[in-house]
Amino acid sequence: MSDTILTAENLTRHYSVKGGLMRPDATVRALDGASFSLRPGSTLAVVGESGCGKSTLARVVTMIEPATSGRLTIGGKEIGPNGAKGDRDLRAMVQIVFQDPYGSLNPRQTIGQTLMEPLLLNRPEIGKADREKRAREMLLMVGLRNEHFDRYPHMFSGGQRQRVAVARALMLDPKILVLDEPVSALDLSIQSQILNLLVDLQERLDLAYLFISHDLSVVSHFADELMVMYLGRPVETGPLKDVYAHPRHPYTRALFSATPVADPRRKRNRIKLEGELPSPMAVPPGCPFNPRCWKATDECRQSFPEYTGGRHSYACFHPLAKDELPRAETQA
Amino acid sequence: MALLEIRNLSVEFETVSGAFRAVDGIDISVDRGDLMAIVGESGSGKSVSMLAVMGLLPWTATITADRMEFNGHDLRTLSGRARRKIIGRDLSMIFQEPMSSLNPCFTVGYQIRETLRLHTSLDRKARQTRAIELMEQVGIPAPEKRLSAFPHQMSGGMSQRAMIAMALACEPKLLIADEPTTALDVTIQAQILELLTDLQDRTGMALILITHDMGVVAETVKRVAVQYAGQKVEEQQVEALFDDPHHPYTAALLSALPERSQDRFLPTIPGVVPGQFDRPQGCLFSPRCQFADARCRAVQPQKASAELGYALCHYPLLHGEPQGKEASA
Numbered sequence: 001m002s003d004t005i006l007t008a009e010n011l012t013r014h015y016s017v018k019g020g021l022m023r024p025d026a027t028v029r030a031l032d033g034a035s036f037s038l039r040p041g042s043t044l045a046v047v048g049e050s051g052c053g054k055s056t057l058a059r060v061v062t063m064i065e066p067a068t069s070g071r072l073t074i075g076g077k078e079i080g081p082n083g084a085k086g087d088r089d090l091r092a093m094v095q096i097v098f099q100d101p102y103g104s105l106n107p108r109q110t111i112g113q114t115l116m117e118p119l120l121l122n123r124p125e126i127g128k129a130d131r132e133k134r135a136r137e138m139l140l141m142v143g144l145r146n147e148h149f150d151r152y153p154h155m156f157s158g159g160q161r162q163r164v165a166v167a168r169a170l171m172l173d174p175k176i177l178v179l180d181e182p183v184s185a186l187d188l189s190i191q192s193q194i195l196n197l198l199v200d201l202q203e204r205l206d207l208a209y210l211f212i213s214h215d216l217s218v219v220s221h222f223a224d225e226l227m228v229m230y231l232g233r234p235v236e237t238g239p240l241k242d243v244y245a246h247p248r249h250p251y252t253r254a255l256f257s258a259t260p261v262a263d264p265r266r267k268r269n270r271i272k273l274e275g276e277l278p279s280p281m282a283v284p285p286g287c288p289f290n291p292r293c294w295k296a297t298d299e300c301r302q303s304f305p306e307y308t309g310g311r312h313s314y315a316c317f318h319p320l321a322k323d324e325l326p327r328a329e330t331q332a
Numbered sequence: 333m334a335l336l337e338i339r340n341l342s343v344e345f346e347t348v349s350g351a352f353r354a355v356d357g358i359d360i361s362v363d364r365g366d367l368m369a370i371v372g373e374s375g376s377g378k379s380v381s382m383l384a385v386m387g388l389l390p391w392t393a394t395i396t397a398d399r400m401e402f403n404g405h406d407l408r409t410l411s412g413r414a415r416r417k418i419i420g421r422d423l424s425m426i427f428q429e430p431m432s433s434l435n436p437c438f439t440v441g442y443q444i445r446e447t448l449r450l451h452t453s454l455d456r457k458a459r460q461t462r463a464i465e466l467m468e469q470v471g472i473p474a475p476e477k478r479l480s481a482f483p484h485q486m487s488g489g490m491s492q493r494a495m496i497a498m499a500l501a502c503e504p505k506l507l508i509a510d511e512p513t514t515a516l517d518v519t520i521q522a523q524i525l526e527l528l529t530d531l532q533d534r535t536g537m538a539l540i541l542i543t544h545d546m547g548v549v550a551e552t553v554k555r556v557a558v559q560y561a562g563q564k565v566e567e568q569q570v571e572a573l574f575d576d577p578h579h580p581y582t583a584a585l586l587s588a589l590p591e592r593s594q595d596r597f598l599p600t601i602p603g604v605v606p607g608q609f610d611r612p613q614g615c616l617f618s619p620r621c622q623f624a625d626a627r628c629r630a631v632q633p634q635k636a637s638a639e640l641g642y643a644l645c646h647y648p649l650l651h652g653e654p655q656g657k658e659a660s661a
Contacts, residue, residue: 049517049519049520157604159604187374187605188544188546188585188588189584189585189601189605190604191588192588192590192599192601195598196597196598199596199597216518217547217589217590217591220590220591221590221591222590254519255518255519258519258521258522259518260521260522260525260547260551260552261547261550261551261591262546262549262550262586262591264550264551264571264574265574266550266551268551270522270526272523273519273522276489276490276520277517277519277520
């Protein structure tokens, strides 16, 4: 598509872990072949449990770390092994908001300083007065007030701090915003304020969001596209509505059914997954989900399935039929 | 008689900048086999009130209550020695962070057997058998092997199961679970919640679940108490609470749930939970409440009737409409 702003093909990030006396060297396949694209004004949500590679994906996309292999194209430029080093325009293009608004703001900088720093570093040609003017405008944009400019982070609540973090990310006029669990550290009544802010900013600035979360209820409200990951691999990707209406991958189905829904009358038919998440250092061969899957066969234990289906793609040898009743469910 | 009976419990902390009231006049009553939840945001006093019951608060806390009884014991006057006899045996608690609540220096087996050694007359061999039995009960595979594992060798879900096994060792009459699944992934959360309700069902113990997750509440418990800024603002059966919340705070909280919203913009609650220095005069929720008037801001509300969910509000809602407003206006 012509209007994509970011394309990732087969993005991979491996870490090598030095062995010890009794332990051989090992490779952690934190991210193992992710392909997706981002378009202005729309949101791709990445969901999965811990160790599924969500945060590694965020680090690779923000060019904090280079990919081990695969292609990443942002705004028409292919990202080389040096990442965004020496290319400030590229750096300005992708910005990130972190999960913990208490840890991600410098306690010794005023809000004003925090907001002006990205300009100071990346746009040194902008004068002091102009820099301050832009920072003050940004404060208003994220729903804070002018008098907050000279205050320090400890004087703010979690929700306000997260607004500051969003404002800082927007200072360089990015096209892509990576949101790494932006509301999971916030209380429910504050969470909705921040989500509304993000929706509003997206509409006004035509931003592309990469929204990383483990909370499906937030995602289902917010996203246009959904990518479900398991142990470093996307297992199912597609338009949110399609994936919700008909999850094809057993893991997606299990994840949906395990997510609590705030409706006491809803008939519960949880799929009870056996076992634990394997360690990313010892990913099972074949499809990584096979030890916990109720449909697994020998085929699943030997090779990773190809991605099939067009826009709604999934990697499974035994995709679920619509309204198929899984064995695990009938047992429970 | 109720298993746990608390009337007008308040907890104040001595801080450098004066006294801070974390829990403000809370009533809780739990029967045998009860399954209830206490929900609230951070700072609502839900954990502190339960820690007060357990006697686990630091010396800076002052606990006052008109009544605080568990299973016939008056918890206000109980000596430390007598309290330790009850805690771990009839009354036990599991905490949010399984990783930091287990002692890293001892094996899981040692820690489970320790409970049994202190509270039962079982001999060494019987304790080991019981520990294996407990590990099986909470769904840990290969329990004999796992008993000799140290906490750092187990995953979060496993550690939480071990914590639960420890809490259940003496078949408590009441189990308090403080955010038992917040640190865990959803598929593991589903396993743990199922395990807790299953055990509650089988052994007939009472369970108090402390949480902030409305989804967990809806799927797990029968009765819900909602707390806000240290006060209990509403208590109802779970279906009734979700159908027709009587306190404006509960109503606002439920409508802010992303999955209940049809619109792209969510309904929000303006402002933040009051802290130590900005506690309002009248109703604590009045600065954020869409129905508040002058009376709400000046006069502290009284509890409403049981039909209105004991809502701590001047104008409790009925089907979304505030009641009694015209009469006073």
